[in-house]
Amino acid sequence: MIRQFCAHATSEVNSLVKRYASLAFAAAMVLAILSQGVAIAQEPAPKPAPAADAPATAPAQTPAQTGPTEATQAERDALLNERLKQISAKRPQDWSAEVLAERVAIAYRGFNFAQLKKVYNTGREEGRITITTTTGDLGGEYTRRHSTGAKMTLDRVRLDIIFETSPKPESHLRYSLTYNGASVWAAQDQRYTTPDPAAGIAFKASVLNDYTALFRYQDEGATLKRLGVKRLQGIDHEVLEMTRPEIGSMRFFISPKSYKILHIEYDVTLGEGQAPVVFRESYSEWKVLQEVLVPGRRKLRQNDVLVQTIDLNSATYGVTLDDNVFLQL
Numbered sequence: 001m002i003r004q005f006c007a008h009a010t011s012e013v014n015s016l017v018k019r020y021a022s023l024a025f026a027a028a029m030v031l032a033i034l035s036q037g038v039a040i041a042q043e044p045a046p047k048p049a050p051a052a053d054a055p056a057t058a059p060a061q062t063p064a065q066t067g068p069t070e071a072t073q074a075e076r077d078a079l080l081n082e083r084l085k086q087i088s089a090k091r092p093q094d095w096s097a098e099v100l101a102e103r104v105a106i107a108y109r110g111f112n113f114a115q116l117k118k119v120y121n122t123g124r125e126e127g128r129i130t131i132t133t134t135t136g137d138l139g140g141e142y143t144r145r146h147s148t149g150a151k152m153t154l155d156r157v158r159l160d161i162i163f164e165t166s167p168k169p170e171s172h173l174r175y176s177l178t179y180n181g182a183s184v185w186a187a188q189d190q191r192y193t194t195p196d197p198a199a200g201i202a203f204k205a206s207v208l209n210d211y212t213a214l215f216r217y218q219d220e221g222a223t224l225k226r227l228g229v230k231r232l233q234g235i236d237h238e239v240l241e242m243t244r245p246e247i248g249s250m251r252f253f254i255s256p257k258s259y260k261i262l263h264i265e266y267d268v269t270l271g272e273g274q275a276p277v278v279f280r281e282s283y284s285e286w287k288v289l290q291e292v293l294v295p296g297r298r299k300l301r302q303n304d305v306l307v308q309t310i311d312l313n314s315a316t317y318g319v320t321l322d323d324n325v326f327l328q329l
Contacts, residue, residue: 076291080106092238092256097224100240100254101214107259108215108293116215119292122147123317129161130309140164140172142310147321151220153246154181156326157207179207180326187329198270202279209250209266211283211295213242220244227251232263260286260293278303290317 071079087095087103095103105116124145131138140163147156158178165173176187177195184203186195195203217224220242227239230253237253253263262283267276285296294315300308 076109080109097226097240100226100238101217101224104240104252104254104259104261105215109288109291116212116292117148117219119290119317120148120212120215121317122319122321123315124319124321125312125315127313128311130311132306132308138163138165145321145325147326149181152208152213152216155179155207156181158326159203176329177203178326179204190329192329201270202268202277205266205268205279206281206300208247209264209279211252211261211264211281213250213264214240214252214261217242220247229256235262237262280304287312289315 083102084106087099087106090099092100092103108116122145124143126141126143129140129142140161142162143160145158149155156179158176160176161174163173163175165171174189177199178185184195184200186193186200213220222242222244225241225243227241229236230239231237232253236256238256240252240254241249242252243249248267250264250266252261253265254260255262260283263280265278265280267278269276280301282299282301283295283297284299286293287296288294294312296312298308298310298312299306300310
């Protein structure tokens with residue numbers, strides 16, 4: 001039964017590849033996993049080398065703006081309200097791109113970017129991941145751990161997934177995908193494996209292009225540009241484009257009412273000679289955790305096709321993480 005499901009799922013992912021001439025992170029990962037699941041056992045990939053240019057620990061962040069980071073939430077709220085009055089003295093259409101970004105930070109209960117970065121500096125999230133295909137969903141439990149670097153290219157993220165490929169929990173397929181601040185490595189069932197190239201590219205792109213990137217635009221040396229109002233899924237959004245020298249551009253779709261980031265978009269070329277793929281991640285079901293807003297649900301689309309849904313069950317930020325989490329099994 002499992003072999004039959006894997007064959008059907010692999011066929012479905014291959015059909016997506018042919019249809020869109022590229023692989024999304026989710027589709028590529030599932031293709032790699034399921035292909036290995038029905039193949040003859042192969043020699044494991046070598047243990048990944050430590051990232052030479054990644055710092056052993058995340059360096060202290062320099063505040064991007066003045067403002068208290070150790071104040072109580074009541075004190076921060078009072079300052080937020082005062083700054084909000086100052087910003088609201090002008091019409092939203094007259095705000096600069098930088099002021100719009102600051103207004104977004106306030107919506108996330110951050111007096112400044114430094115305070116938000118402190119909360120998001122390290123974290124552990126747990127929840128459920130669902131990979132979507134036209135023949136059915138492949139679901140499982142996931143754990144995501146992250147540690148920020150001086151820039152997003154030096155961030156480190158590890159995603160551990162237990163796919164429900166069998167009625168028996170002990171037979172579930174376990175897969176890990178990690179960006180260690182320099183490269184992507186993978187493991188399946190506690191054995192190192194070589195990740196699919198497209199999956200590696202897409203996973204790294206997902207690390208570098210996240211809604212929290214807007215809170216770090218100054219550290220990234222990025223420029224911001226307002227692109228006006230765009231209607232998406234029947235709702236008007238303020239669109240803000242961020243361009244980074246080493247990474248390129250991404251777009252934030254911001255609610256003109258709540259100033260939450262509802263979607264981001266970025267383009268990725270997953271293979272030589274292929275047309276860029278447009279990834280759009282959507283955020284909803286917001287939760288207040290450790291005094292800031294985080295999305296309880298993320299939906300990832302590739303060229304407008306839903307490929308992945310993540311539902312957050314729990315999260316803890318500002319945790320201590322061993323460096324080896326991102327360097328080895």
